[in-house]
Amino acid sequence: MNYIKTLFLILFFTVTIYFLGILGRKKCDSFSLTEILLNGLLRLFGSFEVIILPFILLRAKFSYFFYCYCFVLLGTVIFSIFKYARYSLQYIGKDVRKFISALDMPLIAAILMVIFQMSMLAFYMHIDADDAMYVATAATTLKTDTMYQYAADTGILLNAMPSRYVLSPFPIFTAFLGKLFFIHPTIIAHTILAPLMTGFAYLVYYLIGSLIFNKKKGMIGIFLVVLSTFQIWGYFTVYSSSSFILIRSWQGKAVLAGVLIPAALYYLIKACQTKPQYKWQISSSLFLVLSASLVSSMGIMLIPTLLGLSAVLFCIYNKTFEPLIKCIISCSPAILLMIIYLLMKFGRFCP
Template identity: 35%
Template sequence: MAIKGFEILLWFLIIPLAAGNLPVFETGKEKDWFVRMTDALICGYVLLFAVFELLALPLIFTRQSFAVLKYSYEILACVLALAGVIFAWKNKKNRADGAERKKSLSRKKIPAAMWLAFLLVAIQMGAYVFGMATDLDDAFYVATATTTLETNGMFTYDAYTGMLASYLPARYVFAPFPILLAFYSDMVHMHAAVVAHTVEPVFFLLISYLVYWKIGRKLFDKDDRKVGLFLLFLVLIQMFSYYSVYTQGTFLSIRIWQGKALLASFVLPAIFLQAKECMEMNRMCDAWVTLFLMMTSACLVSGMGIMLAPIMLGLMTLLYAVKDRNRGNIKRAVICCLPNVICAAAYVIIR
C-alpha cells in the first residue's frame, strides 16, 4: 500500500512539480514560494500533457504497440523532471532570502473565507476518494484504457464490443486521453477504473482550483480577502450546480477524470489566464511557449479542445488587438494554434 501511495505521488505530484521548474517557464521569477510551487505544478502538467500528445499521435498512426509509447514517455517524463530539479537547484542561490520570505509568510494572515474554501475543496476531494459516481462514458474511456493494457495496442480493438477495429476512431484518436489513463494505471499498478474514479480526480481537482485561485489573484490584484471570497463563492457554485449532467460544476465535482471535463475545468481556464498575461505583456517571452503547450494539451484531453481552445484564443487576440491597437500578438497566437489546426485538418482528411 505504501509503495502504491509513493507511485501515485511520484507520477501525479513529484514529476509534474519537478518538470514545471524548467527554464522555459517563468516560475523561478516569482518571489512567493507558494505561488512558485503552484506555477510549477500547473506548468508541469501542461508540459507533460503536451509531450504525451506529440509523442502518442505518431505512434498511434504508425500502429506501434502501447509498450513503445509507455517506455518512451516514461523516460522522457523522468528526464524532464530531472532537468527541472537541476535547474531549480542551480537557481536556489538566487533565492537566498527564503528564510525572510517564510517569516513574512508566517506573519501574513490568511482570511477566513480562504480557509473555508480550502475546507470545501478538501471535502470535494474526499467525495472522490471515498465515493464513486459512474457515468455512461465509462463504457468508452475506461474500457479503452483497459483494452490498451490487455492487448498492448492503441485503438486496435473496439472498446464497446472488444472486436478487432478495422479503422481508427477519428472522433477520439486525436485526443488519446484514455491512453494516458492506461499509462497512469500501469505506472501505479492499479486498475484503470480505480485510477480514473479515485486517483486522477484528486490531483485534477487540485490543479483546477489552483488555476481558479490564480485567476482570482489576477482579477483582484492579489488582495487575499477578495481572492478568498472569490474562491469560496466559486466552490459553492460548483458544489451546488448539479441540476444537470452538463453543467461545469458537474464536470468538476463528479467526472473530472474525463478529458472533456478536464478541458472545461482546467485547460480552458488556464488558457484564458495565460492568454491574458501574454496579451498584456505584448512581447515575445516564455509565457507564449507556455500558451503553446496549453493549446497542445487541449488537443490531448478532448476533441472539443481542438476547436474550442483556438476559438477562445482567437477571440481574445482580436479583442486585445482592437483594445491596444496592436496586431503584433496575432502572429504569435496563430503559432500557438498550429497544433489545433493540424489536428483539425487531419481529422477532416481521415473522416
C-alpha cells in the first residue's frame, strides 16, 4: 500500500511543479523542461512559505493551513492545466525527443549513476541526530494539529515559539505531504523526499553544465560523471557537500546547500549570458529567496547575500543601478524575516 501511495506522491509532485513552473510562460520563451521543473519547485516552496507563516505566527491549527493551502494549490494547478495542457503535450514530446537525440555514452553513464544514488537513498536509511528536531517536528505537527507550539524533542508545551526554526518551517512541508497522502513523516523524509531532492540537485547541475558546455557535445555527461564520482567519494566529513546531497538530502539545510545555492549560481550565469548583458529576473530571484527562507534559517541570509553581491558587481560592470534595485525588491521578504527574527530573539515580538 505504501508503494502505491509513494507513486501517487511522486506523480503529484511532478505534475504540480511542472504546471506551477510553466504558469506564465509564453510560447516564444526558450525554457527547457528541466528549467520549468526547477521553476515549479521554487514556486511550490515559495508559495508554501508565504501562506504558512501567518498561520504559524497566529498560532492557528495545522489543519486550517492544510485545507487553505490545498485549495490555493489545487486552484492554481487546475488553472494552469486548462491553460497549458494541450500545449504541454506537444512541448514535452518535442523536448524529450530533443533530449533523447542528444544522448551519448557519458550522459547515459551519468544518468545511471544518479539513479543508483537515488535508489540507495530510497531503499536504505541514514539515521541522523537532526531527526530529533526535523522529523520529530513534522510528527508532532500531525499529532497535535499545532505548529511549533510543542517541543519536538521533549513534547512539553512551549511558552514561546523557537525563533531559530519558526521562520523556516520545512518540517511542516514534510507534515503537509504526510497528511495529504496518509504516510508517516519519517517515511516521507527518508524514503521519498531524500531521493527527490538528490535528483533535483543533479537536475540543477545539469542546467549549469548546459550553460557552461552549450556547444560541446559530450561534455555535459562527462561533467556530471566527474561530479557524481566526487560526490560518491566525498563523505570525508559530515559537513561536506557530498553528505548534504547524498546522505542528508531530506533536511532543509541540505536542500539549501544541494539545490538552492547551485540554482542561484545557475540563474546568475544565465543572466550573464543574456543580451542585454545583464537581465535580472525578479520572479525567479524572488521565489528563490522565499524557497531558501523556507528550507533553512541560514537561507534567509545566504541567498540574499549572494544575490546582493552579484547585483553590486553587475551594477559596477554595466554602470546602472537597475540590477541592484531589482535585487532589493527580490530580497525584501528575507529582509522582513530578518527583522521578525531579531524582534523574536530579543523578546519584542512573542507569537
